[in-house]
Amino acid sequence: MMPMRRRLAIALGAALPALSALATPAMAFPERALTLVVPFAAGGPTDKLARELAASIGRALGGTVVVENVGGAGGTLGVARVARARPDGHTLLLYHIGMATSPSLYPKLPYDTLADFAYLGMVNEVPMVLVGRRTLPATDFTALARWLRDRKRRAVLADAGPGAASQLCGLLLQQSLGLRLTTVSYKGTAPAMADLLAGHVDILCDQTTNTAEPIAAGTVRAFGVTTPQPLSAPALAGLPTLHAQGLTGFDVSIWHGLYAPRGTPPEVVRALNAALRSALRDPAFVDRMQALGAVVVDDDRLDPEGHRRFVAAEIERWGRALRAAAR
Numbered sequence: 188m189m190p191m192r193r194r195l196a197i198a199l200g201a202a203l204p205a206l207s208a209l210a211t212p213a214m215a216f217p218e219r220a221l222t223l224v225v226p227f228a229a230g231g232p233t234d235k236l237a238r239e240l241a242a243s244i245g246r247a248l249g250g251t252v253v254v255e256n257v258g259g260a261g262g263t264l265g266v267a268r269v270a271r272a273r274p275d276g277h278t279l280l281l282y283h284i285g286m287a288t289s290p291s292l293y294p295k296l297p298y299d300t301l302a303d304f305a306y307l308g309m310v311n312e313v314p315m316v317l318v319g320r321r322t323l324p325a326t327d328f329t330a331l332a333r334w335l336r337d338r339k340r341r342a343v344l345a346d347a348g349p350g351a352a353s354q355l356c357g358l359l360l361q362q363s364l365g366l367r368l369t370t371v372s373y374k375g376t377a378p379a380m381a382d383l384l385a386g387h388v389d390i391l392c393d394q395t396t397n398t399a400e401p402i403a404a405g406t407v408r409a410f411g412v413t414t415p416q417p418l419s420a421p422a423l424a425g426l427p428t429l430h431a432q433g434l435t436g437f438d439v440s441i442w443h444g445l446y447a448p449r450g451t452p453p454e455v456v457r458a459l460n461a462a463l464r465s466a467l468r469d470p471a472f473v474d475r476m477q478a479l480g481a482v483v484v485d486d487d488r489l490d491p492e493g494h495r496r497f498v499a500a501e502i503e504r505w506g507r508a509l510r511a512a513a514r
């Protein structure tokens with residue numbers, strides 16, 4: 188059955204009583220295609236998630252959602268693009284833990300993370316895997332750690348820039364090993380993974396949604412998952428944790444959330460939140476996430492104010508961790 192197009196009544200306000208008596212005070216939402224900004228390169232984990240969500244959200248709203256990739260500066264360029272967009276619900280942002288880490292990493296962010304956005308709800312949680320090029324001499328984490336200690340600055344860690352999940356994970360890895368490696372930053376982990384597959388860089392810490400398939404295909408070497416517990420998705424089951432291999436307490440799992448610019452009308456926020464809820468309850472979406480090692484959030488994490496409070500707490504938590512890592 189075709190979904191009902193949501194029509195939102197917009198009051199014209201007390202200043203226009205005569206006009207409101209004559210006109211039909213209703214505006215369609217959506218009025219045109221929505222743009223979902225992905226602040227990383229196409230083909231990477233955020234982009235893959237966005238394309239699945241865009242189709243489902245579009246179906247729920249009875250409209251079209253187009254993905255726009257605005258990569259660079261760890262995702263913050265794309266975030267800034269949405270902060271400046273017209274607050275009418277037609278420009279949305281899908282971003283991850285970088286929403287909480289970038290305030291500590293960029294002294295002059297061109298937006299206020301908590302004040303400049305309408306929070307629409309959380310999406311999922313995604314563990315990460317430390318992977319390496321297939322031609323590395325090390326086949327397990329102990330041998331890799333030894334190799335990295337020998338190579339030091341000659342070993343190359345790929346990431347997606349300050350604020351990216353891969354950078355956060357790579358930073359904590361270097362801190363845990365007591366090492367500084369050479370890092371090469373890309374506009375997303377899709378190009379970073381392409382260079383890893385080509386053997387141009389040595390290691391990458393990336394979300395399971397981007398690593399499960401190359402691990403299953405045997406085109407990268409997997410050295411350990413970043414959560415304290417092993418993962419159950421078939422492509423990832425059996426991989427040891429970094430925690431169990433000597434990096435005691437290593438625990439990085441990232442999350443994604445959906446945002447619109449500050450000032451988006453409450454009716455539109457409600458419509459978008461309802462569309463997100465419906466997208467996340469689509470069994471095909473839930474199955475696909477599970478197969479890639481990700482977990483779709485429960486209903487209680489879809490409350491917009493709860494989402495904002497969670498991000499505020501994450502800004503504090505990661506601020507402390509990043510300050511400690513920089514010491």
Ligand code: MLT
Pocket residue numbers: 227228231232233234283346347350351352353354374375376377
């Ligand atoms: C991406 O979509 O490319 C990633 O989320 C980048 C990252 O945060 O590591």
